[in-house]
Amino acid sequence: MSAGTRRTGRPSTPVLGREVIVRGALDLIDEVGAKGFSIALLARRLQVRPSSLYNHVKGRDDILAGVRELVADPIDAAVFDTLPWDEALVSWARLYRAAFAAHPQTIALLATIPVSGAHRTLRMYESVVAGLERGGWPIASVIPVMVGVESFVLGSALDLMAPPAMFDPGPDSPEVPRFAAAVHARDDASAAQRRPAADLAFEVSLTALVDGLRTRLAAEIAAQGTTVDTGSA
């Protein structure tokens, strides 16, 4: 982000503009959570009157569209232009999880407001949709497939926020012997592979999900009697 020019007498405050407002909104949501976000609080944080914000953004929805773009900017969907759909989907899912894990307070918020107005995010979706179509997915299945992967990714981003001892059964351990044993075995595997436990769950399930989608696509194509590339495997 460019720091912009300086306002006289306020050397550390960048000039108000859409980028500064959207960045400020994301910082605020990171700190206080989605429920605590308000135009009034954002204006106070930026040391301007609420009415000044409206010279640069249309309102709350417009600000949140900008927040969505900012959070989603690292999610590179250009891989759909160069890789088979299934490999692209795996790459996209990893970047998507990392992007939202960096701003966990936005997960529930952005999952429940329209994407309309987030131009850069819409272009990301366009790449995903076009890639899945080129891979042979029937147009009516494309959004369900994309949303299913998104749901898995957002839930996995939430799981990254879980404390290390999330599944410590505590004093109940003898009451749930197989659960306790499974948690210990998982922790041992995580230590032996030097991979966080959350990554084990994410990668096992991401691979399974995309494998299962590949199988389904092959079945859909067989049912339609058409022949197209069904992915890399």
Add this chain to the structure above:
Amino acid sequence: MSAGTRRTGRPSTPVLGREVIVRGALDLIDEVGAKGFSIALLARRLQVRPSSLYNHVKGRDDILAGVRELVADPIDAAVFDTLPWDEALVSWARLYRAAFAAHPQTIALLATIPVSGAHRTLRMYESVVAGLERGGWPIASVIPVMVGVESFVLGSALDLMAPPAMFDPGPDSPEVPRFAAAVHARDDASAAQRRPAADLAFEVSLTALVDGLRTRLAAEIAAQGTTVDTGSA
């Protein structure tokens, strides 16, 4: 919930106890969100002093353990005792999504605090773990598989909160032609099948995820040279 006996002069207020406190906490979180929840606010809602709560619960963590039990109570994991692991996993995932969709404000909260102390929830996990083990899953893979499905389910519960026009590209429609076409095709399929769009995404991906897990288990078992039941398919 039993209404309990009545306090003199307060005919409409049930006697304070663990169940009343936990139910009140869940109602409060449903209304104000996880970030807004506090012992002070809960006490005010129940018309008692905060110190009175500590006669019945140990504190915030204990209350939230009770909230987890209350939310998760409808998630029947007994199917793991009677069905093959893959069918049980599908049934469990559907009930899990519905249970959290009924209390969306708890999704991000309960995903990020330890499960310790939620006895009934621990017993649910014990059934899932035992079922997956009986199905042939190596003990070290059981928690990653369960957590991966949980992540998908919680993300899907969030997706149920999305507005119907979540993916309306708005005036940007001509800029993202394949995305716009895919959204329309999805909406048409949803209308034709009389199923909500969120259900299409959930069911397609749940089936794919469990299919992919079945394939992976078969591969793990083949690699180990053992022979066990790999599910129903």
